[in-house]
Amino acid sequence: MYIRCSIGALRVGLAFLAVGLAMPSLSWAEKQDTPEQIEGSIRVSAEDLLDKVDEHPDLVMIDARIHGDRLQGYIEGSLSLPDVETDCDSLAKQIPSFDNPVLFYCNGVKCGRSVKSVKVALGCGYNNIYWFRGGFAEWKSKGYPYLSQ
Secondary structure, eight states, rough: OOOOHHHHHHHHHHHHHHHHHOOOOOOGGSSSOOOOTTTEEEEEEEHHHHEEEEHHHOOEEEOOSSSHHHTTBBBBTOEOGGGGGGGHHHHHHHEEEEEEOOOOOOOOOOOOOHHHHHHHHHHTOOOOOETTTTTTHHHHHOOOOBBBO
C-alpha cells in the first residue's frame, strides 16, 4: 500500500514535529520552588494568615490558582482571581484602594501563580501585600478548614 503525499505536506508535517520536539512541557517534578521572598510583599505562614484576618477585617484574600485547582478546595473568604486573569483592572475590581491589605496564595511552594499575581499587584501600585508562599497545600496539611465547590 502506498500513501501519496505532496512534498509540501510532508514539509509542513515535519515542521510541526520539530516545533513539538523543541518545546517540551515541564513536568511537576521539574518546576522550581518559588522564591523565599518577593520584594515589596510580606511573606506569611498559615498561622500568620489567621492573625492577619483578625488584624485586618478589610483583608482581601486572592486565590491565584486556575479554576480547576480551586475545585479541590479553597480558603474560606478568598476570591478567585487566577494569575492569567490578573491585571490592574481586575485587581481594582476586587481591592478598594492601593493601601488596602491584600493576600495572595496558590497551591504551594511549587506554584508560581501567586508570585506572578503579587508582582502584577506591585506593578499596579498596591503597597500592603501579603504573600502566603505555602498556599493551599500548607493550609490543608495543617488541618485548617477549607471549602469545596
